[in-house]
């Protein structure tokens with residue numbers, strides 16, 4: 041298919057985004073996700089484009105590739121000066137594989153730095169095809185062991201295998217780990233984060249915040265973690281110490 | 295029967311002791327006796343200056359606070375007034391009628407041509423509904439510090455000694471200032487000692503230099519301080535070398551200086567300029583600038599308006615110290631982009647590169663050449679009002695947007711001519727009335743040429759017109775165009791029935807709003823520049839700054855199709871209408887950067903950012919600002935604030951007495967602002983949160 045005809049289902053675009061990779065970035069949030077994390081901040085982004093409800097349709101826009109590209113290119117001077125670029129996020133961006141790979145191709149042709157923010161739950165083959173198109177993977181790692189299935193709706197195995205694959209391929213990876221007090225902050229998980237930190241460029245701990253909870257009401261979904269609380273500064277410091285004690289390296293608190 | 299005081303006062307104390315009535319009688323008598331404008335001004339000021347300086351307050355390190363007497367000569371008093379003027383409530387009744395004809399402003403108004411009088415019928419810009427008004431003042435005067443500081447008061451007096459005309463007359467005024475310094479010098483405080491030194495010789499320490507600057511600026515009636523890093527850099531270096539000051543005590547001294555400056559506060563002035571090209575000793579100046587920024591952060595007030603000229607957008611040594619100061623929550627410094635501004639100043643003023651390097655912003659952001667120009671913004675055009683009237687006159691069933699544009703354009707051209715001519719007349723009348731002795735003697739080119747400021751002395755005399763509502767006009771045209779395109783039954787007369795949702799709006803860097811903004815901006819710039827070619831003065835240019843006039847004029851302006859309701863504020867300077875920018879900081883900066891330095895004498899941009907952009911994300915903010923400047927942006931000023939905090943401060947003002955915000959071309963304590971201005975600031979998009 042000609043790239044000009046490719047479209048993506050996009051539920052938001054953030055320009056001057058500073059937390060999705062290095063420098064000043066434009067982040068495209070793509071619709072659809074194979075996981076169902078209990079704390080998901082964007083529950084509306086989970087439905088696949090083909091299965092969206094009327095409520096979701098009203099929020100999601102079908103964006104032609106050339107428009108997305110024009111949007112990204114208009115901030116090129118800012119990327120260059122700050123070492124930034126474009127981040128594809130979601131949902132899980134790889135759900136829209138064709139759009140994502142076409143977009144990444146076009147960006148690469150223009151020398152724009154590309155981040156892919158992924159939950160890691162995708163077919164190996166697909167991931168392999170993206171490795172040459174991505175300059176930096178922002179890879180989520182959210183729970184260790186049995187708990188993963190309970191919190192995310194899927195096992196962690198494929199995700200970990202994919203992470204190992206990327207690292208074997210010498211891909212640049214930043215790990216992103218949301219931590220919710222009393223939900224996924226077990227020592228085993230912190231230890232796993234610490235050991236993974238030795239193989240990735242950097243780890244960002246994302247302390248839980250409740251900012252997305254109101255969206256559940258709007259979308260009619262039920263929030264899976266009604267009891268969850270935001271961690272105190274002390275709690276965050278404790279996590280930091282625990283991860284360091286397990287040998288964590290380059291671990292930042294986001 | 296008018297009775298003069300029996301004994302003529304000779305000393306400062308005697309003049310201070312006069313009753314208000316006696317002071318006025320004397321002032322009036324001098325005015326009558328002395329027919330020569332230069333000597334009249336000199337003698338009037340010899341009475342007025344000793345009267346206007348206030349005794350030192352307990353704990354003040356520097357002297358120089360003033361309070362204007364009811365009868366006076368000033369170049370820029372608070373409000374719209376110029377030259378000789380009176381406060382009729384405070385003067386003897388028997389003098390009121392006589393003085394009505396002596397007031398310079400009245401003379402200027404009376405001298406307007408029929409065309410100007412008819413086109414600009416009112417002076418009451420704060421109360422009347424009209425599209426343009428004249429203003430009367432000589433704003434933006436700065437003094438030649440190099441001359442003042444190298445000669446000192448004795449030297450200034452000596453240079454005038456035995457001279458004819460206005461130069462000789464200025465000697466009398468410098469003598470009056472010397473007397474004031476001596477008067478402040480009575481006593482044994484440190485301040486008194488500094489004042490005695492200032493009275494007797496050229497300053498040799500930074501404290502003496504600061505004291506002399508304060509006396510000269512306040513006596514001149516000026517409101518802006520110019521390039522203090524140039525003026526004081528060598529004094530600082532000398533004091534540090536001699537061990538008279540340490541960096542720490544130098545900052546203390548500057549905090550005291552800032553305090554003295556901010557005592558005299560009309561919200562819109564007190565600019566201090568740091569950095570930039572054209573400094574004789576950049577190293578010494580930068581060293582001063584660093585301490586001045588530290589003093590600004592420490593002082594933490596809304597004055598003085600410290601402004602930094604970045605001579606090199608990529609590597610200026612003042613970049614990071616400037617961001618450090620802003621990171622403390624200060625609205626200062628305001629940042630300026632030299633490489634963009636200097637060529638523009640060369641072209642608008644028609645001056646050389648070297649001369650243009652002496653540009654400084656004053657007041658709310660108008661550009662002058664330090665101690666060289668007379669370029670007072672003496673007229674206002676409310677473009678939104680012009681537009682609303684033109685739209686009102688369009689046939690309701692018309693779909694002809696270009697016809698609307700042409701009628702708008704024609705009215706702007708007419709107003710450009712009228713405001714230019716009015717200002718030419720104001721300068722002419724003031725020039726005839728008085729040589730403005732201090733502003734002239736402390737002007738670089740007037741000294742060289744031996745001519746008073748307004749009679750050939752100033753390097754350039756310029757008419758400058760403030761414009762308001764530009765963004766609202768651009769957004770209105772963009773909205774009308776949008777409706778015409780999407781709805782074939784839409785007629786210009788139906789605009790009130792339309793919703794603005796989906797209309798392009800300035801600040802989002804989209805093609806149509808950018809097109810209209812450029813068109814509106816270029817048209818008014820060009821019309822005004824063109825009108826300047828026919829004037830007796832050197833030219834005419836616009837500024838697009840803001841004080842509180844966007845609110846005042848907005849209250850008198852009909853609704854406009856961009857969604858602005860009747861009486862609602864106008865957008866503030868070169869900024870989106872509050873809250874209409876929804877596409878991120880990069881889009882905003884690209885929109886703002888459309889307005890390059892060319893064809894005007896000052897445009898201001900406001901940016902509201904969260905504190906984390908100056909701390910955690912500083913590199914990204916700096917990169918974004920560099921892109922903005924390299925792409926043609928001229929200036930940016932900040933409000934560094936947490937949006938939540940602003941909202942809380944509206945409800946609990948008592949908890950936020952120190953919250954500083956940038957309103958337009960000036961800063962303010964948020965909780966002291968009128969509710970409508972607070973709402974405007976809250977409505978502005980906050981970046982970085």
Ligand code: SF4
Pocket residue numbers: 073074075076077079080081082083085086130131132159
């Ligand atoms: S992976 Fe992200 S988008 Fe998907 S459910 Fe989890 S939190 Fe939501």
